[in-house]
Amino acid sequence: MDFWSLNTDGSGIVTATFSNSPSGYCTDAAVSELEALTLAWSGDQIAGLILSGRGNGSFITHFSPDEIRAGIEGTDVLAMLGPARNDRVNRLFNLISAAPYPVVCALNGDTMGFGYELALACDIRIGEKGEFLYGLPETRLGIVPGSGGMQRLSRLIGYDRALSLVLSGSVVAPQRALELGMITELADNALERSRALIGEMLRNNRLAVVSAKRAMQAGREAPLGVALDLDSGASLRVKFGSKAVTVLDSYLRLPLSERRTFLAG
Missing domain, CATH: 1.10.12 (Lyase 2-enoyl-coa Hydratase; Chain  A, domain 2)
Structure with a gap:
C-alpha cells in the first residue's frame, strides 16, 4: 500500500498509519486503500483499531485540493460523479463507526477537512499537544465538508458551536479543541495514549x-x-x-x- 501502513500487536490491536509526504493530503487512492482495509477488517477478528499519522506534523492535513479542483472542472461530470463519491465515503465512514471493536483516532498532527471528518467517524479522538490545527476549514476554500463532518460535529459539540466553526472555517489548536469538545482527550503522545486506552478496553468482556x-x-x-x-x-x-x-x-x-x-x- 502507498498511503497506509499496518502494525498488529499480540493483543489484536491494529494500528493503521497514514503518510503522504510532504503535504499530508488525502487522495482518492488513499481512500480506496482505507476502504479495502476496512472491508478486510470486517471479516477479521481484530480487537481494536487505531488510525494515526506518521508523526511528521500531520495526521491527514485535508483532502488534496488538486483532486477537489479537478473534480469540479465540469458541471456535468460533477453532477454525475459528485454524489456517488460522497456516498462512497459516507458508507466507508459508517463502516468505521459501526465496527464491532473500538476505533480510536490519534490526531498526532494537523487534522483538518477530510482528516477531521474521518476522526469524527471514530469512537474516540485523542489529540496531541503541539503546534497543530484541527477542524473543518472548507468554507475558506469556497466549498463545504462533504463527508459527514458538519452533521457529526454538530452532534458532538452542539449545533451552535459547530455552526460557528463551519461557517467561519475556523481551525483550532489542540487545547482549544479539547475545550470545545472536538477531541476526547489531549495527550503528550496521542498514539501511546490511544494504545493504552484500547488496552484498558480490552481488559473487559x-x-x-x-x-x-x-x-x-x-x-x-x-x-x-x-x-x-x-x-x-x-x-x-x-x-x-x-x-x-x-x-x-x-x-x-x-x-x-x-x-x-x-x-x-
Missing part, C-alpha cells in the same frame, strides 16, 4: 464493550424511551454470555476490602 458501543451509538439520537430499551437489551445480551459469569465469579471471590481496588483498575 469484549461482548460487553461491543454491546455498550452499539447501544450508545443507536441511542444517541433516539427518544429516551427507545434509548432505555436499547440499554436494557444490551444488558440482557451480555448477561447471557459466558464471560459475564466468569468475571462476576472472579469479583465475588475477592475479599470485600479488595473489590474497590479491582474496579479502580
Whole structure:
C-alpha cells in the first residue's frame, strides 16, 4: 500500500498509519486503500483499531485540493460523479463507526477537512499537544465538508458551536479543541495514549464493550424511551454470555476490602 501502513500487536490491536509526504493530503487512492482495509477488517477478528499519522506534523492535513479542483472542472461530470463519491465515503465512514471493536483516532498532527471528518467517524479522538490545527476549514476554500463532518460535529459539540466553526472555517489548536469538545482527550503522545486506552478496553468482556458501543451509538439520537430499551437489551445480551459469569465469579471471590481496588483498575 502507498498511503497506509499496518502494525498488529499480540493483543489484536491494529494500528493503521497514514503518510503522504510532504503535504499530508488525502487522495482518492488513499481512500480506496482505507476502504479495502476496512472491508478486510470486517471479516477479521481484530480487537481494536487505531488510525494515526506518521508523526511528521500531520495526521491527514485535508483532502488534496488538486483532486477537489479537478473534480469540479465540469458541471456535468460533477453532477454525475459528485454524489456517488460522497456516498462512497459516507458508507466507508459508517463502516468505521459501526465496527464491532473500538476505533480510536490519534490526531498526532494537523487534522483538518477530510482528516477531521474521518476522526469524527471514530469512537474516540485523542489529540496531541503541539503546534497543530484541527477542524473543518472548507468554507475558506469556497466549498463545504462533504463527508459527514458538519452533521457529526454538530452532534458532538452542539449545533451552535459547530455552526460557528463551519461557517467561519475556523481551525483550532489542540487545547482549544479539547475545550470545545472536538477531541476526547489531549495527550503528550496521542498514539501511546490511544494504545493504552484500547488496552484498558480490552481488559473487559469484549461482548460487553461491543454491546455498550452499539447501544450508545443507536441511542444517541433516539427518544429516551427507545434509548432505555436499547440499554436494557444490551444488558440482557451480555448477561447471557459466558464471560459475564466468569468475571462476576472472579469479583465475588475477592475479599470485600479488595473489590474497590479491582474496579479502580
